[in-house]
């Protein structure tokens with residue numbers, strides 16, 4: 001174990017300032033204009049070649065250093081629609097928007113790595129493509145960058161990503177080959193029956209009663225249709241029906257999300273949702289129509305690249321601080337679209353306790369700046385490992 005790369009003191013101070021500046025100015029999906037300008041200005045000042053306008057606000061910095069392979073390192077830049085409640089000096093100046101997932105920290109760490117590697121060309125040989133993507137939360141900025149030709153213009157051989165991970169101690173890193181984060185699907189189920197007087201239910205079809213039975217029955221998909229060793233989550237998160245006290249509504253709309261790891265399970269859940277909803281509704285004379293949309297694929301690490309990431313991480317934190325068999329998360333990540341196109345590895349970098357609102361997407365969350373030198377050291381060691389001279 002080598003520990004963190006040397007000479008990081010000044011850079012860590014700079015990264016902390018950048019991170020807090022970004023934190024104070026959060027921007028959401030495809031509107032990360034100030035953030036994009038900030039990143040472009042920094043990359044150019046380090047001497048990197050900057051390409052802007054991928055997925056609107058996304059951008060890429062290229063660091064070339066002799067003949068060698070081309071590899072992609074990726075960070076996300078977007079914030080969330082949350083009202084910040086931290087009361088920190090650097091808390092959000094944009095009401096209703098907040099860096100509650102630590103993408104401010106991810107951006108600062110990748111910028112730090114870009115500067116460090118520019119200043120230490122002796123460490124690697126080849127080309128590094130620093131990818132700064134917009135709209136990781138919900139809108140799939142990673143997908144849009146890929147669709148707009150990210151890897152055609154910058155044909156990297158491998159691609160790597162990371163996320164800070166509250167609940168994992170600072171100084172620990174978790175990674176594994178195979179799926180680390182789930183596929184994220186959404187659904188909307190519309191029930192159409194015949195509304196009636198609430199005192200005369202026999203005159204119509206009660207879509208609230210039918211919807212309630214469907215909500216319960218959908219839970220049997222994970223427990224009775226999916227293999228017990230496989231994983232699936234079906235969550236109904238919205239149930240909209242009715243406007244007043246004494247009318248049974250003629251329509252109801254249910255919405256929610258499905259999480260799975262394997263395509264076979266994803267297919268099974270989608271099919272069973274349609275069958276269960278249609279059959280239950282039909283039993284009561286109600287029509288069910290299901291709209292099912294696949295949003296993010298699972299985030300799946302390839303074996304060879306995970307081994308490279310493991311070696312780089314071990315140099316920074318030591319073998320004993322690696323968690324090589326973490327429980328995958330049912331959260332989702334749009335780095336998955338890049339991993340569909342290129343082999344690579346996505347890791348979790350320990351960010352400390354997750355209690356007292358220090359978990360991701362909490363209005364009390366703030367990125368733990370103690371992670372900055374660790375994440376940057378990982379990127380540097382990864383460049384050394386993947387682009388060894």
Ligand SMILES: [Zn+2]
Pocket residue numbers: 100101137360361
């Ligand atoms: Zn998030």
Ligand SMILES: [Zn+2]
Pocket residue numbers: 101102103136163
């Ligand atoms: Zn995130």
